[in-house]
Amino acid sequence: MIIDPRPEVAAMSPYTPGMSLSEARRDSGRQQMIKLASNESLWGPSPHALDAARQALDSISYYPMVQEPEFIQALAGRHGFSADQLTVGNGADEILRVVAAAYVRCGDEVIYPTPSFSAYRHSALLAGARPVAVDLASNGANDLDAMLRAITPRTRLVYLCSPNNPTGTAIAPEDWTRYLSAVPSSVLTVVDAAYDEFCQGERPAFAAAVRSGRPVVWVRTFSKLYGLAALRVGWAAAPAEVIRNLLRVREPFSVNSIGWAAARASLEDETYFSRVLQETLEARQFLVGQLDAMGLRRYRSEANFMTFAVPVADADVARQLRQHGFVVRPTSSFGLAGHIRVTVAPVPVLQAFLSALAAVLNQGMK
Ligand SMILES: Cc1ncc(COP(=O)(O)O)c(C=O)c1O
Incomplete structure (x- = not known):
């Protein structure tokens, strides 16, 4: 050590971000990846x-x-x-x-x-x-x-x-x-x-x-x-x-x-954002219905993400989902083990995500 940092700094852990798309591509070997790991807007900014x-x-x-x-x-x-x-x-x-x-x-x-x-x-x-x-x-x-x-x-x-x-x-x-x-x-x-x-x-x-x-x-x-x-x-x-x-x-x-x-x-672009908000809320409702139908216990989210319990290790589920092209956030790093956090995305994206999730969980529970 050249020089010691403040003791408070030595006790800190660096921020753990959601995995970036380029990291996920490297990790999975797939080019086509969708990031649902950091609660960003899948609708994007206003034109x-x-x-x-x-x-x-x-x-x-x-x-x-x-x-x-x-x-x-x-x-x-x-x-x-x-x-x-x-x-x-x-x-x-x-x-x-x-x-x-x-x-x-x-x-x-x-x-x-x-x-x-x-x-x-x-x-x-x-x-x-x-x-x-x-x-x-x-x-x-x-x-x-x-x-x-x-x-x-x-x-x-x-x-x-x-x-x-x-x-x-x-x-x-x-x-x-x-x-x-x-x-x-x-x-x-x-x-x-x-x-x-x-x-x-x-x-x-x-x-x-x-x-x-x-x-x-x-x-x-x-x-x-x-x-x-x-x-x-x-x-x-x-x-x-x-x-x-x-x-x-x-x-x-x-x-x-x-x-x-x-x-x-x-x-100044209220029209665009009221549409994005409406679609996000509809997509969140869709996701709620689907997770409930799959029997996955979830929190009652009022945000643009949903966190649900998985019956196997969250990091394993996240890794397998990457093999299907989806980056999600396992929540162990928050101190909430056994859960996955996923960003609410347009319904067609969520449909593809849910199919991948079902495949991963079916495989994991065998
Ligand atoms: C609860 C909460 N606060 C703050 C932030 C950071 O927001 P910003 O991008 O404006 O720094 C995040 C980002 O995910 C968050 O989840």
Whole structure:
């Protein structure tokens, strides 16, 4: 070892991403592969966003804007915030980390759900905090009562994930209301709502909590419904004072000019995204019916993915599915063994996936 890293860094595991298409091609020896492993949009971005991104290439010799006022104004108008209640980040990922960097002191406690997205523990460790993991409720949602019980005078930050990755289960509105009435005002709550657009039914009033000045950061992304995962555009709403502190820590040019242009054009293409959303929800319903018919136990997902139990090792199922041309996510790396997470895709893709799954499971159970 040339020089030791910080002990917190030595204790971290690097992020485990869903397998990329090129890795999957190498691994399976097949050229034709469909990636259903990272909850990306199989419908792709809006054609207007692609045009805007191409045009933005003409000016890549200039630094991008730190905040793009027209985009922030459009986003604020759409969601009922003022511009000073919003910020953007290099994906939701950056915002999750920046909140901890701005607010967590060495030795503070940071509470987060488990199994869930790895960025919470990672951000807590990087900030020098003591990470406090709280198990999900049996339905796969964040257990807000257990999280409240875990709060101590040292707690500084609580990360929530709704819908939760990898279960897809959303926080119930009444659970959020109860949480908000009990959480101490000294605790900052970060709600990672990367999959919010896909929730049906009544949603918890996260945005209203921000508008009323509660210490809540509501984190969203253009990576999922909007199909811009590679461009890395996330955003967050929080009381203006919190946003000011996040801006002190954020990378100055964390959203590049191609990302700004594509995200802005996406906001203007409501027709395209309401169709994509409708088709995603219909495809999710189709997948639910088929998994139920196959007798595979699943979580009640409100996201653009579905996680179900398999009767054999999840990594083996994923490996065999690659031989059939599908990349999915075995969830052992989240701490949820024996499950597969699959992205909701257009129905014909799901039909082909389900045939492959049936073949793999029939073979595995013999
Ligand atoms: C719960 C959750 N939050 C955040 C992210 C990251 O989003 P972004 O691409 O905006 O960084 C993901 C990505 O899969 C996620 O599942």
